[in-house]
Amino acid sequence: MKIEPFKVELWMNEHEDKAIYNTGETCVDSISMDELFEIAGLDKQDTLNELTQKRLTYGHIFGNPKFKKGIASLYETIQEEDITTTHGAIGANHLVLYSLVEPEDEVVAVLPTYQQLYSIPASFRATVKQHVLAPENNFLPDLTELKKQVSQKTKVIIINNPNNPSGSLMDREMLTEIVAIAKDANAYILSDETYRGLTQADIESPSIADLYEKGISVSSMSKVWSLAGLRLGWIATKNQEALQQCLLHRDHNTISCGMIDEELAAIALLNKEKLLMRSQKIIRENLKILDEWVAKEPHISYVKPQAGTVTLLYYDFDRSSRELCLDLIDNHGLLFTPGDCFEFENCVRIGYGCRTEELIASLNKFSEYLAKI
Structure with a gap:
């Protein structure tokens, strides 16, 4: 490939x-x-003693329940059973695309964005249409143009919200309009939400997984939570067909995430x-x-x-x-x-x-x- x-x-x-x-x-x-334990109000020695007594098995295959409970708390409607953990958001994006996109499929992806979101579908020989975000439009989608690009052949619309590298933010109204475009094509929406919550004003930053039954949210412990070294991310979606495909493919490239990493991530999200x-x-x-x-x-x-x-x-x-x-x-x-x-x-x-x-x-x-x- x-x-x-x-x-x-x-x-x-x-x-x-x-x-x-x-x-x-x-x-x-x-x-x-040390800083994590201090923020969480935990006794360092007691916490480390508890962690060091754990047998280093594969752990929870689909994710530590405490960690998944913390992830679910970041959404409006997502439950623990709607989530699987991954090796970072980079692993989550790859797993979703690897699971859903096939040769001859059509994908519409925003640009600029994290490159894997358009290079991976292209490597699978999908047709990738790039929806270019312009500074003149504050790096937000042109919904009229996006609607023209999406067709009945479109398998996935890929967005990045908040956007890397521009820092633009799509609000609920815009996301709802994108959902309507996706519904007309019966397409999934994959939203890389790695920076979600890091807003400059005290405004909401809704997730596509809460707005659309075929919405797939990807995020991680890296950007918002300052814990990139844990190498943990996740996929959240209410669409069981998509989730089951991800779990089927996940057996081939993940098995499980690090059990100590997930324990630490659970502590972090308990103190989100x-x-x-x-x-x-x-x-x-x-x-x-x-x-x-x-x-x-x-x-x-x-x-x-x-x-x-x-x-x-x-x-x-x-x-x-x-x-x-x-x-x-x-x-x-x-x-x-x-x-x-x-x-x-x-x-x-x-x-x-x-x-x-x-x-x-x-x-x-x-x-x-x-x-x-």
């Missing part, structure tokens, strides 16, 4: 370790086990309000800093993100995004992600979920660079 190289992952693999100023990171500032408050505080304070910085930089512009931890910074000088980012990392230790990793140019992706002092130092370094060129 041939597949397109995963541009953003190749870029991060090659350059992340060189970063002095890392604004390529997409998770909210990661926490340690505290963790979410921490994450929202970081991204909201950091976006204010980024917004003020953009306003002062004459050669930089952006569409202010509504959610998530990332956005695209556009520049007005003549240089490819890859050339610019290579210069920044190789000669200045400053890590951004080139826009060409998302099929866009004259822009770079910045992650602003890091420690505030790290963001300030990175922006100051970029300002020095811009002043010189």
Whole structure:
């Protein structure tokens, strides 16, 4: 099976370790086990003693019930039996596409987005139609155009909400309209919701799994919950046909997730309000800093993100995004992600979920660079 190289992952693999100023990171500032236990109000020694006594079996094949209960609490209508756990959201996306998309199927996917969402269906020899999100439309779908792209042959409509890399957010009204388009075609909607909940304002961020009987939500413990090292994600859907296909295929590539990882994730989601408050505080304070910085930089512009931890910074000088980012990392230790990793140019992706002092130092370094060129 041939597949397109995963541009953003190749870029991060090659350059992340060189970063002095890392604004390529997409998770909210990661926490340690010590910090997790402190946030949860647990006695560290007692908790570790309990964990170390567990026999390291395969654990719960379809996911630790405590973890799945925590996941279900993130939705309006999803129950524990509507969920299966995976190796990160990247594993969840792959499993859904691997389970549902066949050669000759038609898929409509937004662009820009996480590349696997359109490269994996293409590798299965599906016809992939790209619905390009434009900055002029705040990186939101053009519903008239989307309706034209979806046909009776469409198997899956793929969205990413909140969007990576733009930070746009589709509200309930827009999602409901997309559901109507999907219903007319009897198509699934796969929604990568890895950043769901990280809103700039105190507004809802509904899940497609709660809005549509053929809606499939994918998420993880990485971005919102600052626990990427657990490598845990999940699929949530009320559509039993889709879920059973995922479970059938899951036997071939997962069996189960790490039992200790799921214990820790269960602790985190039992304390989801505290963790979410921490994450929202970081991204909201950091976006204010980024917004003020953009306003002062004459050669930089952006569409202010509504959610998530990332956005695209556009520049007005003549240089490819890859050339610019290579210069920044190789000669200045400053890590951004080139826009060409998302099929866009004259822009770079910045992650602003890091420690505030790290963001300030990175922006100051970029300002020095811009002043010189």
